[in-house]
Amino acid sequence: MNAPSVADVENLLRDPAPAGDHVPSPTHEVELAPGREYLRKLAVHGWAVPTWPVEHGGCGATEADAAAIRSTVASLPAPDLYAFGIGMSIVGPTLLTHGTTEQQQRWLRPIATGDRIVCQMFSEPDAGSDVANLATRATRDGDVWSLQGQKVWTSRGMYSDWGLCLTRTDPDAPKHRGLTMFMIDMRQPGVTVTPLHQMDGEAHFTEVFLDGATVSDADRVGDIGQGWAVAMTVLANERAGIARGRSAEPKMFVLPSWLRALAERGDLDDRVRRDRAMRAFVNGRVLELTARRSAAEARSGTPGPGGSGGKLRIVRTFKERAELCLDTSGANGMLRDDSAADDFLLSPSMSLRGGTDEVQLNIIGERILGLPSDVRLDRDVPWTQSRNGLLPPI
Ligand SMILES: Cc1cc2nc3c(=O)[nH]c(=O)nc-3n(C[C@H](O)[C@H](O)[C@H](O)COP(=O)(O)OP(=O)(O)OC[C@H]3O[C@@H](n4cnc5c(N)ncnc54)[C@H](O)[C@@H]3O)c2cc1C
Structure with a gap:
């Protein structure tokens, strides 16, 4: 595949944007509109997410071709794409690894075109570096799960339509093994998003309170109890995305x-x-x-x-x-x-x-480097025992 020339990209960006299917958010539609229009244009040729398959909004490029495409696109002026970043560089690639074919068909193209914005909901007040210690519970009732808990430092939470949310589904399992990942609807009753104000004057972080929010089992990403593996893919993609930039x-x-x-x-x-x-x-x-x-x-x-x-x-x-x-x-x-x-x-x-x-x-x-690992006394202990420091005697 040949990477586009600057003239190709310029021509494309001059054309009107194809129609999208975004449901307007009452508060942020105006500031998101330029980015959304720009991404819809790039999505015509798959240039926003070049390595993704064509059917999901990319152009199936190799990493080398993708680097050339990104570099050409980046040489031209672009609107602020900050709100769209997590979906395109972190959650999307994770869904390509762990999502079912049906989930990929439902979620990836709207992320590539900017029609849907996604946030990543891992950190909690007592679970940052030790994210496997998180306490947000998901409880199953038939085909629906109910969520209860609090997330913090959720970037772009206030813009988001969907949230990739790591939850605890089995508190009696050791902390890494009782976790399950879901893609939840952020615009439902039971989800409250509150901005956090930063010292640079911005407020792009949020706290997210989950109080009886629901998610269908069809929106579970990965197997029950396998949320840690999905989370590791998310974090690896996050670091790789920072470097890819x-x-x-x-x-x-x-x-x-x-x-x-x-x-x-x-x-x-x-x-x-x-x-x-x-x-x-x-x-x-x-x-x-x-x-x-x-x-x-x-x-x-x-x-x-x-x-x-x-x-x-x-x-x-x-x-x-x-x-x-x-x-x-x-x-x-x-x-x-x-x-x-x-x-x-x-x-x-x-x-x-x-x-x-x-x-x-x-x-x-x-x-x-293969150095000896950090001391992890809680690795094989049920989370209900380890979370409050109630570890068995050594
Ligand atoms: C700009 C920004 C964006 C973010 N966006 C998101 C987001 O979108 N979604 C999300 O879920 N989270 C997000 N976070 C949260 C981020 O992942 C956490 O801040 C981070 O994991 C650290 O957790 P903590 O703040 O609870 O600090 P703690 O984990 O409490 O750490 C406190 C200190 O202890 C040190 N420490 C902890 N454990 C160890 C160890 N085992 N060995 C050595 N030192 C250790 C840490 O390095 C740190 O210096 C974001 C944070 C920032 C700053």
Whole structure:
């Protein structure tokens, strides 16, 4: 397959968007409309999610062709696609691995066209890094499950039509084995979504309260009790997605805009700053090359633990650049509409999302380097005993 040229993509984006089937949400329709129109146009050729099969809204591209398509598409202006990201880069690929054919037919195309937005509902007040400790219960009555519990840090929760929700279906099983994954309808009675306000002024996180929300057994993703395996695929896709964003062909001799801005302002005349800038620049380039290698290695199947290394490097590069740009922006760095201030305030969250730095180091230590594993006394103990620290004596 030949990747599209810039002219191909430009022509496509000039055409009117095909009709979609989105049911308008009362609050966010206006801000979501430009992204939705853009994705509908890209979906005509499968360029929003190039590696997905044609029947699900992609174009069946290899990872190499997909990288070229993404790079061409990214070279043209695009609306804000933030709200659509989890569906396209995390939940969609997970459904390709664990969803039934019928589920893939129902869910994937509306995600690719932006007609439906999805969030990922794992974390809870007592289950972050130790997400297998979660307490949201799903109880079965015939073909319907009823959900009770609370999720937190649910990104894009307020925009979402559907939520990929990890629940506990067997509290008497050890914590990893009693979990089941569902795709739930976020716009039903029994689901309350409350925004959480961040220090950068945004409110893209939410708390989600589930109080008698229901989900059909036909919307269970994976087998009962196999939710942990599905969750691992989600997290691997999340890390790979972060790295993939950096895997476009590096433009070795083109300065990134942040570095050009520093140079134009004369901020690189100072030798110490110049040294910091070059370190951040080189780290960024190494990151792009590493991401390309990981993308090539992950050509087939679910991404492996290697994404953890990529994620750690992204965090480091982002923070180095954000701190340098803030330092050089002087009093402007205190202004809310200054991009340096924005990136600086965003940077601590990079170490948390998709699993903390410490958790990535654990994954690398255990699964890549083969080091002895973390102490896990609760692995084989019923969750009802282990959740409150009621472990049996050693
Ligand atoms: C921007 C952003 C977006 C997010 N989006 C979502 C989302 O859409 N859906 C969702 O479900 N969640 C989301 N999260 C939640 C995120 O996954 C959690 O914040 C993360 O897993 C850490 O959990 P916690 O905050 O409860 O911290 P804790 O797990 O309580 O960790 C506290 C500290 O202890 C350390 N620690 C914990 N366990 C270990 C260990 N075994 N070894 C070494 N150190 C350890 C951690 O590294 C951390 O420094 C998001 C978070 C952020 C910041």
